[in-house]
Amino acid sequence: MHIRMSFHTRGFSAQEAPIPDIKIINPETLGKPLGQYSQMTRVKASEFLFIAGQLATDKAGNVVGAEDFDAQCVQVFANIEAALKAAGAGWSNVVQFTTYMVHSQDIPKFMKFRLREFPRMFSNGVYPPNTLLMIDRLVGEPFLIEVQTVAAL
Amino acid sequence: MHIRMSFHTRGFSAQEAPIPDIKIINPETLGKPLGQYSQMTRVKASEFLFIAGQLATDKAGNVVGAEDFDAQCVQVFANIEAALKAAGAGWSNVVQFTTYMVHSQDIPKFMKFRLREFPRMFSNGVYPPNTLLMIDRLVGEPFLIEVQTVAAL
Amino acid sequence: MHIRMSFHTRGFSAQEAPIPDIKIINPETLGKPLGQYSQMTRVKASEFLFIAGQLATDKAGNVVGAEDFDAQCVQVFANIEAALKAAGAGWSNVVQFTTYMVHSQDIPKFMKFRLREFPRMFSNGVYPPNTLLMIDRLVGEPFLIEVQTVAAL
Numbered sequence: 001m002h003i004r005m006s007f008h009t010r011g012f013s014a015q016e017a018p019i020p021d022i023k024i025i026n027p028e029t030l031g032k033p034l035g036q037y038s039q040m041t042r043v044k045a046s047e048f049l050f051i052a053g054q055l056a057t058d059k060a061g062n063v064v065g066a067e068d069f070d071a072q073c074v075q076v077f078a079n080i081e082a083a084l085k086a087a088g089a090g091w092s093n094v095v096q097f098t099t100y101m102v103h104s105q106d107i108p109k110f111m112k113f114r115l116r117e118f119p120r121m122f123s124n125g126v127y128p129p130n131t132l133l134m135i136d137r138l139v140g141e142p143f144l145i146e147v148q149t150v151a152a153l
Numbered sequence: 154m155h156i157r158m159s160f161h162t163r164g165f166s167a168q169e170a171p172i173p174d175i176k177i178i179n180p181e182t183l184g185k186p187l188g189q190y191s192q193m194t195r196v197k198a199s200e201f202l203f204i205a206g207q208l209a210t211d212k213a214g215n216v217v218g219a220e221d222f223d224a225q226c227v228q229v230f231a232n233i234e235a236a237l238k239a240a241g242a243g244w245s246n247v248v249q250f251t252t253y254m255v256h257s258q259d260i261p262k263f264m265k266f267r268l269r270e271f272p273r274m275f276s277n278g279v280y281p282p283n284t285l286l287m288i289d290r291l292v293g294e295p296f297l298i299e300v301q302t303v304a305a306l
Numbered sequence: 307m308h309i310r311m312s313f314h315t316r317g318f319s320a321q322e323a324p325i326p327d328i329k330i331i332n333p334e335t336l337g338k339p340l341g342q343y344s345q346m347t348r349v350k351a352s353e354f355l356f357i358a359g360q361l362a363t364d365k366a367g368n369v370v371g372a373e374d375f376d377a378q379c380v381q382v383f384a385n386i387e388a389a390l391k392a393a394g395a396g397w398s399n400v401v402q403f404t405t406y407m408v409h410s411q412d413i414p415k416f417m418k419f420r421l422r423e424f425p426r427m428f429s430n431g432v433y434p435p436n437t438l439l440m441i442d443r444l445v446g447e448p449f450l451i452e453v454q455t456v457a458a459l
Contacts, residue, residue, distance in 0.1 A: 178392060178393070180389060180392030181365075182365070183365065183385055183389060183392075184363045184364060184365050184366065185367060187445075190358060191358065192389060193356060193357040193392075193393070194355070194356045195353060195355050195393050195459070196355075196356070197352055248354075249356040251359075257442070257443050257447075282356055282358035283358060284358055284359030284406075284452065284454045285359070286359075286441055286452070288441050288442055289442060303356065
C-alpha cells in the first residue's frame with residue numbers, strides 16, 4: 001500500500017487556472033522518509049513556478065539571523081511563501097524542494113525547524129520531496145541555508 | 154546532424170495517460186558527452202515526477218554499502234527504479250539526473266558503474282542528461298552518492 | 307507592484323509549437339535580486355528542455371580557459387546557447403539556471419560577466435532565476451563553473 005495524498009489547489013486566476021493534480025507519494029518499496037519530506041511528487045499541471053534559491057534576506061537585501069540557523073530557516077521559508085503567494089499559490093503547490101546547507105552540524109536544527117513549522121505550513125501533514133545537500137558556501141559567508149523550490153499551478 | 158532518439162512510454166493508467174514524447178538529444182554543436190549521459194532532453198508530457206534525492210538506504214532506512222561506492226550506486230539506482238515503478242514508469246521516463254558525490258576519487262567508479270549497468274537499464278542505449286557535482290557531505294557521513302531524478306509520464 | 311515581464315517565444319516547429327507563456331517575476335514582497343537574476347519564473351508551456359550542466363569544454367571535449375574564470379563563463383554560456391538553438395529556442399526560453407562554482411573568490415567575476423554579457427543575451431533586460439552555489443569540485447579539476455538550465459518551449 002502506498003501512502004498517497006492527492007489534493008487540488010486553485011491557481012492564479014479563474015480563466016487560466018485548471019486545477020493542478022499534485023500527488024505526494026511514499027511508495028512502500030522505498031524506505032520511510034527519515035524527516036519531514038516525502039519520496040516523490042507526481043504532478044499534472046498546466047503551469048509551473050521555478051523559484052530562485054531563497055536565502056535569509058529581508059526586503060532590503062540585508063542578512064537576517066547572521067549566526068542563528070533557526071532564524072535563517074524562518075526567513076528562508078517566509079521568502080518562499082512570499083514568492084508562492086505572489087503567484088496566487090501556497091505551500092500545497094510545492095512539488096520539490098532542494099535544500100543547501102553549509103554546516104552538517106546544523107542538520108539536527110533543520111530537522112527541528114521542520115518538525116516545529118511544517119505541520120502548520122502543510123496542514124494536510126504531507127510534505128514535498130526534499131534533497132538535502134551540504135556544500136562549501138552560499139553566495140555570502142553569513143548564509144547558512146538556501147532552499148530552491150519548484151511549484152505547480 | 155543531431156544524435157537524437159525519440160521514444161514513447163506508457164504512463165500510469167489508461168484513462169489518464171497520454172503518451173509522453175521524450176527526445177534525448179546530443180546536438181553536434183556541443184561536445185560528445187564524456188560519459189553515460191546526454192546533453193539534453195526535450196519533453197512534451199502531461200505529467201511529471203519529482204523524486205527526492207535517493208541515497209543507499211534499504212527499506213528500513215539502514216545504510217547499504219557503508220564503505221563500498223559501487224554497492225551504494227546499485228542501491229541508489231534500485232531505489233530510483235522503485236520510485237519510477239510505483240508511478241507505473243521506468244528508466245525510459247527519466248528526463249534529468251543530478252548526481253551528488255562526496256569524493257572525487259569515486260568518479261572513475263561512477264563511470265564504471267554506469268558503463269556496466271546503464272546499457273541494461275536503458276535498453277535503447279540512450280542515457281538521460283546528468284549533472285555531476287562533488288559536494289562536502291550528504292545527510293549522513295556514510296553516504297557517498299545521491300541522485301535526484303525528474304521523470305515524465 | 308510587481309516587476310513583471312511576460313513574453314512569448316516561438317518553439318521548434320510550427321505544427322508542434324504552441325507559444326510558451328513565460329513570466330519572470332520579482333515580487334515586491336521579496337528583496338530586489340542582488341545580481342543579474344530574478345526571483346521566479348511562472349511558465350505555461352507544452353514542452354520543457356532539461357539541459358545537462360554545461361562546462362567550459364569545446365566540441366572535442368577539451369577544457370577552454372583552464373585558469374581563466376571569465377573565459378570559462380563565455381564557453382559555458384556558448385554551450386548553453388548551442389543547446390537552446392538545437393531545439394529552436396533561445397535565451398528567452400530559459401526558466402531556471404542553477405550555477406555551481408568552485409571558488410567563492412570568483413563570485414565578483416561571475417557578477418561582472420553577467421553585467422557585461424546578460425544585457426546582450428537577454429535583450430528585454432529580464433534575467434531568469436538563478437541559484438548560486440559553491441561546491442567542492444566539478445567533474446574535472448580545471449573546471450571553475452557549471453550551469454544547469456531548464457527551458458520551456
